[in-house]
Amino acid sequence: MLATPGRLPSAAQDARWAYETKQDGQRAVVYLPGDGSVLLRARSGAEITGAYPELRALGGELGRVPAILDGEVLALDERGRADFQLLQGRMGLAHAPARAARLAARVPVHLVLFDVLHLEGGPLLRVPYAKRRARLESLALDGAYWSTPGAVVGHGAEALRATREHGLEGLVCKRLDSVYEPGVRSRAWIKIRNLRAEDVIVGGWLPGKGRLTGLPGAVLVGQRSADGRLRYVGGVGTGWSETERTGLAALLRAAETGVCPFDPVPAVTGAHWVLPRLVGEVGYSTRTRAGLLRQPSWLRLRPDLAAEESAADLPTEFDG
Structure with a gap:
């Protein structure tokens, strides 16, 4: 049952x-x-x-x-x-x-x-x-x-x-x-x-498939560690309406770059990298022992926060 x-x-x-x-x-x-x-x-x-x-x-x-x-x-x-x-x-x-x-x-x-x-x-x-x-x-x-x-x-x-x-x-x-x-x-x-919510910085995206062709299927997000590095914390593929996903696609295309902003570079196949300037809020259940978000879901963009000002630093146990 x-x-x-x-x-x-x-x-x-x-x-x-x-x-x-x-x-x-x-x-x-x-x-x-x-x-x-x-x-x-x-x-x-x-x-x-x-x-x-x-x-x-x-x-x-x-x-x-x-x-x-x-x-x-x-x-x-x-x-x-x-x-x-x-x-x-x-x-x-x-x-x-x-x-x-x-x-x-x-x-x-x-x-x-x-x-x-x-x-x-x-x-x-x-x-x-x-x-x-x-x-x-x-x-x-x-x-x-x-x-x-x-x-x-x-x-x-x-x-x-x-x-x-x-x-x-x-x-x-x-x-x-x-x-x-x-x-x-x-x-x-x-x-x-119980979902926890935190701010994350968007550093890349993965293309969608099927009806999502041409749109982001998932965004790749990170958080700042104590030494200022943008550490990858996972991919988020749910939480948007069709309109929101289309709007996000335009923002991602405008920020596209050929350089991965994450340090270290995550092993993600087919990723498109973007300048790390978009901040979003995601909900998630727990973290893995490596600091990755489990069951993340997109909640909203945070245009009120600059990536440098985001309070979404990694917890101490995941630094280094």
């Missing part, structure tokens, strides 16, 4: 919803047949058990009680926050057990469980979320590599504010009376992603 992007339920409906932290990992359905084994499947249906050998011990946690659980596999950084870039090194290793074992020792994963679909021989898909959640919590599945974080009923505004204050990805709102709909992107589950 998938969540639909949206907003917090109204204050009048708040008590009818539960709120869970939105996780940034790999979704997994966990099959525990009750014989001590465990099988994990990704959203695609592919088996991914072999990629995460540290989760095999979960197979014995419920004894002979069979269950099917829903959750998310995470890799945590030194602050205990989900880091998708760390997880990417663990994904795709289901058929490389030796390498998966080596990486498990260096970058162990953690499985967050948030739903139960089948328990003790009976399906729970038509059981309301609130009762499924109670059954899941009664299993007390909390170990070194897995846990069952609590859900908050009501107090959605406070829950969302807490995720923002702690730098978490966002919130998932789940209606207490909702049934589980496999494969459906349902309005009974709403996801809210």
